[in-house]
């Protein structure tokens with residue numbers, strides 16, 4: 001990936017960061033890079049994620065999915081980092097395999113998605129690092145029962161990706177299911193370039209080697225200077241802008257195929273950096289659609305946000321038919337791709353003209369190689385930002401309270417968190 005941070009400079013935007021400030025910040029980037037390189041060399045927890053291009057074995061993944069390589073449909077059961085990386089890759093690329101990601105427990109939605117799939121030749125990709133995540137286990141039990149009700153042997157259609165122990169590992173062992181191990185030392189949100197994110201890609205027939213090659217190329221670009229490394233340029237610029245008031249980062253891909261990547265980025269950024277009262281709030285947006293939705297706020301609302309445009313050269317285009325409607329004649333000489341490109345450039349310039357900081361992240365295409373580079377690059381940007389914030393990038397203790405409250409509400413027992421639910425302060429306004 002390449003980045004263009006020109007519209008984040010103080011000469012363009014407020015808040016903005018001066019080139020001199022970036023040059024001073026570059027000294028911290030160099031020190032952070034040394035820590036990152038050390039962490040990678042030692043395979044330390046979290047930093048190990050940046051070793052995945054060398055650690056992930058595509059042959060091992062393909063061998064595990066071989067029994068279901070012919071699947072017409074793939075149901076991925078996981079949540080958070082155990083779903084979003086896979087969904088980003090699969091939703092970005094074309095495949096004949098119908099894919100469903102069950103990462104919520106909304107009963108109507110789960111039923112509608114399941115009822116819409118012919119289970120006879122479908123496969124189940126169940127993913128959970130801990131093997132204990134309530135939503136994933138609940139959905140897996142529901143999906144398994146649906147297979148049984150359809151008379152389909154789920155044990156012949158299920159791939160498990162989980163840790164060395166836990167309920168899912170026990171299930172895989174008990175039924176001798178094809179299984180893969182989540183990589184040690186890699187938090188879920190950083191695991192897209194491992195079996196966690198790539199089993200789904202393998203079933204869909206995507207090029208795993210190209211994904212990893214793109215990531216490896218991004219790995220090679222990591223250097224001690226933000227002026228030489230796109231990932232660090234992005235991580236350092238977002239950190240500097242947050243420190244100057246841009247506490248919100250709206251990620252706005254100009255490609256429908258990259259919409260899910262904004263959801264993946266939101267977890268990566270929020271769960272890694274949202275600690276110690278610090279962190280930048282990711283907002284998911286989509287170009288051109290949000291030009292007719294959120295752009296008003298981005299251009300004329302509070303000066304508290306950065307817009308991250310993600311662009312990719314599309315390989316397919318489509319002409320806009322000529323029309324005799326005079327007001328629309330200007331469209332008839334263009335293609336949809338021309339219109340999308342013009343709208344992106346106009347929106348980018350519109351924000352710059354209003355002094356609103358924005359950054360461009362450029363992919364040369366939406367293909368496995370570029371996707372691998374983007375996933376790796378944003379992960380490296382996040383690791384760098386975490387070093388600059390001085391937070392523990394790789395843990396997420398704040399998500400545990402709600403889990404305990406949920407357990408307490410469902411099973412009772414000694415969960416003070418559940419008692420807090422009963423003590424909610426109310427001020428109801430009813431029709």
Ligand SMILES: O=P(O)(O)OC[C@H]1O[C@H](O)[C@H](O)[C@@H](O)[C@@H]1O
Pocket residue numbers: 079080081082127128129130131132133136187188189271396399
């Ligand atoms: O992979 P699992 O153990 O099922 O965890 C799935 C997700 O839930 C956890 O609560 C964390 O918030 C995420 O970082 C993680 O990716």
